[in-house]
Amino acid sequence: MTSQIRFKSFTHRYLLKAMLAVAVMAAGLASIASLQAETQQVYDNSMPSLAPMLETVTPAVVNISVSRVERMPDVFGFGSNGQQPPVRRSRGAGSGVVIDSEDGFIITNHHVVAGADAITVGLLDGRVLEAELIGSDEQTDIALLQVEADRLSAVELADVSRLRIGDYVVAIGNPFGIGQTVTSGIISALGRAGINNDNYEDFIQTDAAINVGNSGGALVDLQGRLVGINTAIISGSGTSSGVGFAVPVDMVAAVVTHLERDGVVRRGQLGVIIRDHTPLVEETLELGAERGALIMQVMPGSVADEVGLQVSDLVVSINGKNIVGSRELRNAVGLAGVDQELELGILRDGEPVSVTALIVAGEDQASVATNGEPNNARRADETRFLGARLQDVVGAETGVEIADVDQRSPAWAAGLRPGDIVQEVNRQPAASLSEFNRLLSKEPEVIALGVVRGGQKLLVILS
Secondary structure, eight states: OHHHHHHHHHHHHHHHHHHHHHHHHHHHHHHHHHHHHHHHHHHHHOOOOSHHHHHHHGGGEEEEEEEEEEEOOOTTOTGGGTOOOOEEEEEEEEEEEEEETTTTEEEEOHHHHTTOSEEEEEOTTSOEEEOEEEEEETTTTEEEEEOOOSSOOOOOBOOGGGOOTTOEEEEEEOGGGSOOEEEEEEEEEEEEOOSSTTSOOOEEEEOSOOOTTOTTOEEEETTOOEEEEEEEEOOSSSSOOSOEEEEEHHHHHHHHHHHHHHSSOOOEEOOEEEEEEOHHHHHHHOOSOSSEEEEEEEOTTSHHHHTTOOTTOEEEEETTEEOOSHHHHHHHHHHSOTTOEEEEEEEETTEEEEEEEEOEESOSOOOOOOOOSOOSSSOSOEEEETTEEEEEOOSSOOSEEEEEEOTTSHHHHHTOOTTOEEEEETTEEOOSHHHHHHHHTTOOSSEEEEEEETTEEEEEEEO
16 A cells, blocks of 8 residues: 555656646747747847937038139249239038027038138038138137028037047048048047147047048037037048047037137137146145146236236136146136136145136237346356356345356256246245255256246246
């Protein structure tokens, strides 16, 4: 009886296991079928693509054609006969971006439309429109056009403060005049400058292909928002080598405000000469921060002078936003509206100070006054310093006079001029030539000289 019961139990367990195995197999087959169906759906309908974004954005990117009248060289002497030399009409092409569909405002590069006597805009839907140049700014390479048309598409502006190196971007434009083209890449760097030091620069660098004709076109993020206007490349061949630059949209917006109102950019003036502050300079001066815009000179009677800015003040923020160098201060002042206030965060002898400056019209540049005739009523106790001839100051004033400077010397390149009176070396008093030499005997990597020129204080740094 016992064996019979055991046999039934074994048979029951076996049947249960078999039924469970069949159920698991059926479930597995159902899962595989479901996965195959989902995979097929992904393959058919949901492959990653930029197409949906581009379908929205590309109508806002336009082709620009310009024509210019150029006088040919007067090789046959027409001018001497009272005749006008022959002229020729040249043509050029570029790109642009609609930023306001109601007013018909289009952004492009200054160099695309400079000197043009006729500008036409080609839309993606085939329409060709005459464009009016509202204003242009060479120093940021931005121009504002206007067209009269309905059914225009405009692009949304991005918040550039949220951009990061490595973000994906797409360049849209008209390379080589072949028609609208899209290329993609990433943001390679932010805050690039030094391509043209006379200009206002804060470029976005990208490896998205930018070629001739892309100038003035759009650089957009993956949501189709405008992050910059394509403007320049670095290339030995003149074609894309993966180093392209775009003017960031916040700078573009500031310029457009000026151009829409005045047709030109009326740059602000603060009245200082500045340079980048670096960790190496900070080791010497101990101002309280390793980055910022170091004030080297304050022009008498300027806004900076009136609000109490001083030589050796370190500007570390503008309107509450931290800055890392002189470029940010120059851009903020140069692109600020006239009568606009800037709040400058200052470190003065390591202590934080807040200064509010009301920007006035004018270029933010200051010429450096020089005194080229050394005073002959000085003692002949002299020495040499990096191409400058030094001597003690005679009279009530203390310090070391720059008697002469070799114009090819490091001293001249740093800004020292004949007649300058050096009163400090690395923020230490230098009342005499011997004191000057003693301070330099410590062989500092950076030499910061406190100088008086024509009664005005300035800072000269050699590193």
